[in-house]
Amino acid sequence: MSAVETLRPASPSRARRAWTFVRRLPLTGQIGILILLFWAVTLLTVQFWPLVDPLMMAGRRLQPPSADHWLGTDALGRDVLSRTLHGSTYTIPVALMVVVSAVVIGSALGAAAGYLGGWTDAVIMRAADVTLSFPPILLAMTVAATLGPGLPNAGLAMVIVWWPIYARLMRAQVLEVRTREHVEAAIAGGAGRGRVLVVHILPLCWTPTLINATMDFGQVALLAASLSFIGLGAVPPSPEWGSMISEGAAKFYSWWIAFGPGMAILSVVLATAFLGDGLRDVLDRRGPK
Amino acid sequence: MLRYLIRRVLGVPFLLLGVASVAFILSQSTKGDPLSALVPERMMNNPEIVQAVEAQWGLDKPLPVRYVVYMKNLVQGDMGTSFNTRRPVARDIAERLPATLELVVAAMIVGTTLGMAIGLLSARFRHSIFDNAARGFALLGSSLPIFWSGLIMLYIFSVQLKWTPGTGRLDARTQAPEGVTGFYTVDALLAGNGGLFIEALSHLALPALVLGWSVIGIVARLVRSSLLDALGQDYVRTARAKGASDRVVLINHALRNALIPVLTVLGFTFAYLITGAVLTEAIFSWPGIGSYAVSAARSLDYPAIGGVTIVGATAFLLANLVTDIAYAWANPRIKVSG
Amino acid sequence: MSAAPLLEIRDLRAAFPGPHGPVEAVRGIDLMLDAGEVLGVVGESGSGKSVAMMALLQLLPPSAIVSGSARFKGRELVGMPRGEIRQILGQEIGCIFQDPLSAFNPVLTIGDQILEAIRLHDRKISTQDAKRRVLDLLASVSIPQPDRRVDQYPHEFSGGMRQRAMIAMALANNPSLLIADEPTTALDVTVQAQILDLLRQLAAERGIGMVLITHDLGVVAGMARDIAVMYGGRVVETGTADDIFYDTCHPYTRGLIAAMPRLEKITEKLVSIEGTPPSIFDRPAGCSFAPRCKLALPDCRATDPSLRPVHRTSVACLRAEEIVAGTQGAVRAEFEKGAL
Numbered sequence: 001m002s003a004v005e006t007l008r009p010a011s012p013s014r015a016r017r018a019w020t021f022v023r024r025l026p027l028t029g030q031i032g033i034l035i036l037l038f039w040a041v042t043l044l045t046v047q048f049w050p051l052v053d054p055l056m057m058a059g060r061r062l063q064p065p066s067a068d069h070w071l072g073t074d075a076l077g078r079d080v081l082s083r084t085l086h087g088s089t090y091t092i093p094v095a096l097m098v099v100v101s102a103v104v105i106g107s108a109l110g111a112a113a114g115y116l117g118g119w120t121d122a123v124i125m126r127a128a129d130v131t132l133s134f135p136p137i138l139l140a141m142t143v144a145a146t147l148g149p150g151l152p153n154a155g156l157a158m159v160i161v162w163w164p165i166y167a168r169l170m171r172a173q174v175l176e177v178r179t180r181e182h183v184e185a186a187i188a189g190g191a192g193r194g195r196v197l198v199v200h201i202l203p204l205c206w207t208p209t210l211i212n213a214t215m216d217f218g219q220v221a222l223l224a225a226s227l228s229f230i231g232l233g234a235v236p237p238s239p240e241w242g243s244m245i246s247e248g249a250a251k252f253y254s255w256w257i258a259f260g261p262g263m264a265i266l267s268v269v270l271a272t273a274f275l276g277d278g279l280r281d282v283l284d285r286r287g288p289k
Numbered sequence: 290m291l292r293y294l295i296r297r298v299l300g301v302p303f304l305l306l307g308v309a310s311v312a313f314i315l316s317q318s319t320k321g322d323p324l325s326a327l328v329p330e331r332m333m334n335n336p337e338i339v340q341a342v343e344a345q346w347g348l349d350k351p352l353p354v355r356y357v358v359y360m361k362n363l364v365q366g367d368m369g370t371s372f373n374t375r376r377p378v379a380r381d382i383a384e385r386l387p388a389t390l391e392l393v394v395a396a397m398i399v400g401t402t403l404g405m406a407i408g409l410l411s412a413r414f415r416h417s418i419f420d421n422a423a424r425g426f427a428l429l430g431s432s433l434p435i436f437w438s439g440l441i442m443l444y445i446f447s448v449q450l451k452w453t454p455g456t457g458r459l460d461a462r463t464q465a466p467e468g469v470t471g472f473y474t475v476d477a478l479l480a481g482n483g484g485l486f487i488e489a490l491s492h493l494a495l496p497a498l499v500l501g502w503s504v505i506g507i508v509a510r511l512v513r514s515s516l517l518d519a520l521g522q523d524y525v526r527t528a529r530a531k532g533a534s535d536r537v538v539l540i541n542h543a544l545r546n547a548l549i550p551v552l553t554v555l556g557f558t559f560a561y562l563i564t565g566a567v568l569t570e571a572i573f574s575w576p577g578i579g580s581y582a583v584s585a586a587r588s589l590d591y592p593a594i595g596g597v598t599i600v601g602a603t604a605f606l607l608a609n610l611v612t613d614i615a616y617a618w619a620n621p622r623i624k625v626s627g
Numbered sequence: 628m629s630a631a632p633l634l635e636i637r638d639l640r641a642a643f644p645g646p647h648g649p650v651e652a653v654r655g656i657d658l659m660l661d662a663g664e665v666l667g668v669v670g671e672s673g674s675g676k677s678v679a680m681m682a683l684l685q686l687l688p689p690s691a692i693v694s695g696s697a698r699f700k701g702r703e704l705v706g707m708p709r710g711e712i713r714q715i716l717g718q719e720i721g722c723i724f725q726d727p728l729s730a731f732n733p734v735l736t737i738g739d740q741i742l743e744a745i746r747l748h749d750r751k752i753s754t755q756d757a758k759r760r761v762l763d764l765l766a767s768v769s770i771p772q773p774d775r776r777v778d779q780y781p782h783e784f785s786g787g788m789r790q791r792a793m794i795a796m797a798l799a800n801n802p803s804l805l806i807a808d809e810p811t812t813a814l815d816v817t818v819q820a821q822i823l824d825l826l827r828q829l830a831a832e833r834g835i836g837m838v839l840i841t842h843d844l845g846v847v848a849g850m851a852r853d854i855a856v857m858y859g860g861r862v863v864e865t866g867t868a869d870d871i872f873y874d875t876c877h878p879y880t881r882g883l884i885a886a887m888p889r890l891e892k893i894t895e896k897l898v899s900i901e902g903t904p905p906s907i908f909d910r911p912a913g914c915s916f917a918p919r920c921k922l923a924l925p926d927c928r929a930t931d932p933s934l935r936p937v938h939r940t941s942v943a944c945l946r947a948e949e950i951v952a953g954t955q956g957a958v959r960a961e962f963e964k965g966a967l
Contacts, residue, residue, distance in 0.1 A: 126307070129304060129307070130304060130307030130308060130310075130311060131311075133304045133305075133307065133308050133602050133605060133606050134308065134311075134598065134601070134602045134605070135560055135563040135564050135567075135601045135602065135605050136560075136564055137563075137564040137567050137568075138563070138564075138567065138582065138597060138598040138601045138602070139311075139598065139602075141567075141582060141586045141594060141598070142312070142315055142594050142595060142598045143315065144586075145586050145589055145591065145594050146315045146318055146319050146326075146591070148320070148589075149589075218432065222434055225434055226434070226436065226568055229434075229436045229568070229571075230568075230571070230583050230586050230587065231586065231587040232586055232587075242434075242436075245434070245436060245437050245440065246436075248440065249436070249440055249572065252440070252443075252444070252448075253444075253448065255440075255441070255444050258437055258440055258441075259441075261437075262434060262437035262438075262440075262441070265434045265437065266432055266433055266434065266437075269432040269433075269434075270428070270429075270432045273428060273431075273432055522729065523724060523726065523729040523730045524729065524730055524731055524732040524733070526681075526686055526724070526730070527722070527724060527730045527731065527732075528732070528743075529686055529716070530684065530686055530716055530717060530721075530722035530724075531716065531717035531743065531744045531747055531796070532713045532714065532715070532716040532717035532718060532744075532747050532748060533713070533717075533743070533747055534709075534710075534713060535709075537747070541735075541743065542732050542735075545732075545734050545735070546732070546733070546734055549734070619734075620734065
């Protein structure tokens, strides 16, 4: 759990601990952090960068990469580089919100199921089983279509797809930690059920969730882009990566339209896979899965 | 284990009921009006159609009755009428399912054979340059957005290099082979039509490679680790003590044991492939249920999306069940012990 | 050729790469076995006895460094190319391992695994002949109903039956040398006796030479002609079985004998040697037994004694002569206390 704290730099000593933690990661994990940092900085500051407006039809249409337009222009003459960089403000926050919501909802339900047992457990876990019976993209498509197109709805659909994973994870952890001696001692000492769960059990359950959430972040970003590609996520003219690739698919011979956003998605997915692997190496001392 | 399997088999109908119930709930919540999930907007002002649909799906009745009617229709294979094709969704899906299965099976063959080969070589030459390169290749496969890598591959191999034909299952003017399986490659072979087989195969190759690449990593990683685990076991030493060569040890002893855990991921792989197939089909204009679902989603053709989702979930559940049974069958230790 | 011993080991060493350079698990041992005889190699776990045998059969992980000499029927095994030693393993040398459950492949039937042993060395044999041989082998180790047992998996066998099957597999090609690594350790006491009887009978019938590795002197008693006691990667005492049991000089061997449960001493409590064997990563200077030895002198911690003939056995102990005499100083005091 100390790792969770070190990831939250608040005081100078924490910053130093974060730095030592980063240095313990394997090289690939450090590269992952660098890539994610790049996108974090980009999405926060891109509006101040000296870029062409991503929505402005500034140049000539379907121009291949050149000195003026490093990644060329799309079918409407918009600058692909500018659109790719601005795309980070769509996909990444959505993926982040989906993962955080899925972790919070899934973990709460999983902890309740594992700790309370009985009917609560049965109902929650059967719901999780049914949800996991769907191929993820099909369930996300159906829910997103039912709710109507738009990035927020796609996000909601993805939370519905993803919560059971964290519910199962947290339930297994709670069941395991619950039998440890310090928990039994706390119960014997007369601590209330809520207090035992919050103070004695949950703090020990976060490591697997953290690792999984890191690895899932890229997959969620991928699914978000997929939904946009299908037309159920971001709506045009937003420069969302998935819908940009969809536009590129329509203008198939101008490969550069899809190249930038594709590389962007790939970099995010790879970065989280690297970082997740690294976190598992450092935090999970029980060895490889 | 036997008890577990029985419970697994008995659990499938309940999960299917759950899946259908979720589909029902979603159909009832479309735009706040279940009718809009069954009748296209442009036909809403046609009272005849609206009345017929309301009667068929019991929309004037209370919710529990509608649920029963929905289930009854579903069991009879009625998933409504597609807004796009104006044909029963079940018929559309039945026609397109073989194309998807052919693609998924081909991708599974690509993914598992390449994954096993890479895993095997990685274990044999672990920590070598090959090992690292192979892991990078596998990781790339599972990280690439398939709707983008498909596009890029199509551009490189079809447009630039002209190694593979364009999109679709056959060239534009070719007549599809008559056949029972619906797999064009198999049907062409059964008909003894070599040229048609080559054509179907060359169309299948690229999408199957792109899709299969996405699961190589899952298989390779597992084969590598379980093989390394098996090679450290006592029975491998026994085999060496019998005078077995490295090759015999690897194939007769280590691989057999290492493949058991690999069986368990095949179901997971299948799920991954169904998800990937939806997008791959869209890129390669592959006339399966994936591209059907995508065009249905784009035009909010609710009955079609719902139908594909139910069929996809059923396939997914069955695949996982088959995996579990195969696992029990391959592992003699499990067969008898209760 | 007839005069040459079946197996002759000279200065055999085996080391594994460690974090600070190679670590020696076997530190130069000499052993000899004549055809048809039984050699007992005795020592606690970690004494290097199994590693030594696996080293000469090239069954250690490839990272292990093996040096010295091990001649089998005059042929040098150390450094022999893998393709060549494969012809010997399973054909002329059979192996029996400690835990027959993990030593059998769980996903193959017992019959298939014995069949493989036959086929690896006789490629031309017909399936029918090979199968008949498997049944004969199972019958020869007294497995009841061999025709039914042959198609069963290892987990369907009891421990004793599994070890019988393992012996059948080791004997599949009529080897002249059998290496049995703790063949009875994983078994119940009553079954142990049966397996030992079987081994003794088969070895005698077929004239097989056997190296019997065990931590239990009781196992080699009545079976082995010669015994070598190993400690800390070395042979610390060697001699004929009788001499080892009745005229031992080494404090460690004496400890082992004292630790044997005996009928005539049934009322006494069992003695065990205090302390644990040294880890190969952290070997003491001097005699490796010194830290646990009640007779250790400062000299013992400085010099590592080599094997030399004392009384009736060969011993690696600085105070061997004193122990034989049993009369001087500390040795006498210890004798009087009944510690030795």
